[in-house]
Amino acid sequence: xxxxxxxxxxxxxxxxxxxKLDNSKMEIKxxxxxxxxxxxxxxxxxxxxxxxxxxxxxxxxxxxxxLISRMVRDQSEIDDIVQDSFIKAYRAIGNFRGDSAxxxxxxxxxxxxxxxxxxxxxxxxxxxxxxxxEEMENYESMSELRVSETPESTMMSxxxxxxxxxxxxxxxxxxxxxxxxxxxxxxCYEEIAELMDCPIGTVRSRIFRARETIAxxxxxxxxxxxxxx
Amino acid sequence: MxxxxxxxxxxxxxxxEVDTLLSKKNKIAGVRSSMSExxxxxxxxxxxxxxxxxxxxxxIMSAIDEEPTQMGGxxxxxxxxxxxxxxxxxxxxxxxxxxVVIASTAFNIEVNNVSTSQxxxxxxxxxxxxxxxxxxxxxxxxxxxxxxxxxx
Numbered sequence: 140x141x142x143x144x145x146x147x148x149x150x151x152x153x154x155x156x157x158x159k160l161d162n163s164k165m166e167i168k169x170x171x172x173x174x175x176x177x178x179x180x181x182x183x184x185x186x187x188x189x190x191x192x193x194x195x196x197x198x199x200x201x202x203x204x205x206l207i208s209r210m211v212r213d214q215s216e217i218d219d220i221v222q223d224s225f226i227k228a229y230r231a232i233g234n235f236r237g238d239s240a241x242x243x244x245x246x247x248x249x250x251x252x253x254x255x256x257x258x259x260x261x262x263x264x265x266x267x268x269x270x271x272x273e274e275m276e277n278y279e280s281m282s283e284l285r286v287s288e289t290p291e292s293t294m295m296s297x298x299x300x301x302x303x304x305x306x307x308x309x310x311x312x313x314x315x316x317x318x319x320x321x322x323x324x325x326x327c328y329e330e331i332a333e334l335m336d337c338p339i340g341t342v343r344s345r346i347f348r349a350r351e352t353i354a355x356x357x358x359x360x361x362x363x364x365x366x367x368x
Numbered sequence: 369m370x371x372x373x374x375x376x377x378x379x380x381x382x383x384x385e386v387d388t389l390l391s392k393k394n395k396i397a398g399v400r401s402s403m404s405e406x407x408x409x410x411x412x413x414x415x416x417x418x419x420x421x422x423x424x425x426x427x428i429m430s431a432i433d434e435e436p437t438q439m440g441g442x443x444x445x446x447x448x449x450x451x452x453x454x455x456x457x458x459x460x461x462x463x464x465x466x467x468v469v470i471a472s473t474a475f476n477i478e479v480n481n482v483s484t485s486q487x488x489x490x491x492x493x494x495x496x497x498x499x500x501x502x503x504x505x506x507x508x509x510x511x512x513x514x515x516x517x518x519x520x
Contacts, residue, residue, distance in 0.1 A: 229435060
């Protein structure tokens with residue numbers, strides 16, 4: 140297992156005894172587990188393993204979707220651009236040298252594909268400066284989705300959010316705390332283990348059980364929405 | 369199995385576990401489905417807009433299944449954040465060596481025949497020796513005609 144100690148962005152850490160933030164503790168430089176995993180999957184894809192590439196698709200399709208939605212509004216057009224981008228990435232995967240992170244490389248393909256798409260429609264793509272491109276490549280900052288939403292899709296999203304939030308409220312404390320530290324605070328397993336004063340294996344198990352419990356409540360709703368969407 | 373998927377979603381999984389997951393080809397669809405559900409949960413918790421599960425991954429992978437399998441340079445991971453590319457280097461090196469041999473041969477011919485040898489001779493050898501040498505040496509064309517005639 141890689142070393143996973145990570146500095147939080149604001150250089151703060153939770154104090155497990157009083158649940159408050161302590162600015163003095165964390166000095167450790169991050170090792171990016173995302174990038175290490177991506178390299179592993181890319182390496183396998185380069186050896187011809189399409190399943191490995193499918194995991195990269197699953198991991199990044201939504202993030203790429205959010206990225207493209209900043210340039211193109213129509214949902215079906217975004218779908219096509221995302222699909223084209225992944226196909227181009229797959230065709231070029233042998234040339235990916237790992238000089239940049241996989242997602243940076245993928246996002247550049249996505250941006251270029253979107254620009255070409257707009258040009259083909261006779262639309263002029265918005266000129267972006269390097270800061271803007273860098274910001275777009277930083278997927279973590281892109282929570283906002285800019286597609287035209289229908290009343291039905293908004294209602295579905297609200298239902299899903301209510302179901303998830305309700306399921307989280309009903310979780311046992313230790314599961315709720317573990318998944319909140321992971322998803323909301325963005326801590327790695329090792330940090331969570333330190334804060335919750337338990338082994339990493341326990342953290343892994345708690346986060347998994349939290350997800351599975353929520354997913355059980357979510358599944359019927361997802362099946363319904365898939366039929367409607 | 370599912371605990372590994374949850375760890376995979378968080379990128380908190382080691383290489384051996386990735387290999388194990390990928391070795392179960394018939395379960396990859398289940399892996400992707402679980403990751404999709406985890407993504408929805410993650411989006412809600414982070415207050416991101418929840419996207420419909422539009423089966424985009426399935427569509428993309430169907431298109432990719434029709435593509436020829438891609439093979440290419442392979443990243444070798446030295447540490448978590450650095451990567452080195454290793455290609456099958458011998459064909460490239462072989463081609464390069466042939467080019468070097470051809471280029472150096474051409475360069476030597478040029479150097480020996482034209483410029484350098486004549487230039488050095490004029491610079492380094494005393495003039496009287498050069499004159500004596502020219503006087504003693506037959507004109508090239510006449511010499512070979514004479515040799516050719518005497519051979520008959």
